[in-house]
Amino acid sequence: MGRLEGKVAIITGAAGGIGSTAARRFVSEGANVLLVDREADALKRVTDELPSGQAAYFAGDVTDEAVTQAFVADATQRFGHVDVALLNAGIEGEVGRIEDASLAMFDRVMAVNVRSVWLGLAALIPVMRKAGGGSIVITSSVAGVKGSPKLAAYSTSKHAVVGMMKSAALECIPDHIRINAINPGQTRTRLMESIDEMMRVAGRTGDPAAAIPMGRYADPSEIVSLMLFLASDESSYCTGATYLVDGGRMS
Template sequence: MKPMLDGKVIVVTGAARGIGRAAAYAMAQAGASLALADFDEDGANTTAAQVARLGARCVVVRADVSREEEVAGLVNAAVARFGRLDGAFNNAGIEQRNTPLHLLSEAQWNAVNDVNLKGVFFCLKHEIRAMLETGGGAIVNTSSALGRVAIPNAAEYCASKGGVLGLSKAAAVEYGSQGIRVNAILPGVIRTPMIDSLVSQPQFAGLLPALEARHPIGRLGEPDEIAQAAVWLLSDLASFVNGSEFSVDGGYLAV
């Protein structure tokens, strides 16, 4: 049986660490060739070195997804290296500022939404352009359970991730008939370096047990659990899945 992504060319943004790094590894294991992108080029190169040990072909592109010209350059680099683009995991994102809405500045709002929402728009725009030239593909966008429900002091983050859901559905409706599937993954709280750093701060003492208890499964998620869902959504096994909100949240949204 062939690997699920055998021969496919996939872009992964936010590939320097966390979910993006796990996705790159899982997609390489599934047979994909990869264009790995991150603002942190050193981190992306570390990911690429791990992927190379699996025998996967890859190219690293330093890209700030909030800048359209850099996203266009990423997609162009993938096509130049591999001849086409079959899929994308638009995963790059940053966390909320932990500020009450009435104190949130425009700069804080823009910092989060420029990456989390506008960055996904730029990725979709240029990935779809490339896929239309070669007959289609599949795209997975990282939203969040917080695109559906909210927590305090995260208005800009919740808005950005809710926007990703709407944007994903709009693209799915517009391009499904042209052979391009677009879906969104909604992770719960995932044990990434960002979360580890947060829960280690003295002011957030006791946060980790509270986060674990919020998930009916009784623990946080692991990056590879999101990565494996992305692999399936990008594969031909998910050929009738389009415009979905794919929750991988340990039951967070079921409570």
Template sequence: MSNENRIAVITGAGSGIGRATSIKFAEHGYKIVVVDFNEVTGEETLALIRRNGGEGLFVKADVSKVEDVKNYVNQTVDTYGCIDVFFNNAGIIQKFAPFTTVEMEEYDRIMDINVKGIFLGMKYVIPVMEKQGKGAIINTASSAGIRPEHSIAVYSASKHAVIGLTKGAAIEYANKGIRINAVCPGGIVTPLFKSVGETLEKTGYVPEEMSRVRMGRHGQPEEVAEAVLFLASDKSSFMAGAIVTVDGSLTV
């Protein structure tokens, strides 16, 4: 099937995996709805898409806010009439810290973006796909959603929740033409990943254990984008509720 008139909504598209996937999908003919809380980086992603001959629009949104989520869904449908692919990707990382020192504000912030944001995205995109009778949703979980990392228990819990939401929704909608899967990146060089080292240096806190990528290198956002593109395509037509790791062996 040609992707020429297919529409992909991508949250957290202003940087990292979201930006790489937006560009990758545009290269394959998708029209992209770039969703991000950061207007500057979101517009930068849209400019990169257009510079390469692609098409799309930018919608500013806080994915943890109901009205913002409704707005990016409505703007997509009003502009393009459908949502073929939803890459439910926006997320944030926890500061490495001993379990009992995590402040409630930090806990709420992580759960709001990483869990509520994923839930709300599916809640308002699925009805659009139900009317169409088809669609593909890919949620961004994490290698930490499969095997917890030391000193980021809340983040790990949030990504375990993403996997639970993915599997639970997948079995409800698999017979309605909507395939819901998750990708679990780990050790990917993104601004989020780089911020971890900066935070450790700033706080002086060092976890007792650090995970190790056995491939001898870290991954690139484009490598995750390829996995997302596959899960969005008809090549993965018999995959629903799948949890796909792109982590260089972190979870092995």
């Protein structure tokens, strides 16, 4: 029996490195999954690999309130209920000092990484409350724990969702909705490649993995293992907390 047997999960950022890995793993653990992303073609490709009865996709921008309400309604309609959500869509913004960065970039990063999580919680909580509970996992970052020079917008956004998560978790204890955040370190995906390339152009030299005690980046599957634990009933006493998965980086 799978660890998510009978559960319905929504995953945002599901066309990306961590989200697509989570979708595959959650389906293999028995969940029905609605994959959400703004990259419609990539999203369809990921979904097409999965058993059609267990997976469907919804293409849209998670910063849009109507879109968010619509994908939560879509999952409920298709699969009957929503038990789990990974609010995982995110962007890195641009590398640079605060005084050189554009306000438009800051606003965009905050919209995708913070506003979308707010909208997701607002849409999911009433649905989960009505169904008797659920588990929501928000993807923060090690950049939500410590400062990230030249990535201040990203770091600000990843700290912000930790405050949101803690407040929402306390609000939702009577509803049996558990809400947690995970804080991955550097993980091999498009987003990390993009940050590394921008840092290289900005003058960084040397191997960025050298700063990680384990000496390597994570594979997305190592992040998803923690998401799976927090999504499943195995984490029944976990709420309002952050979980590092960072190869020792924050130690």
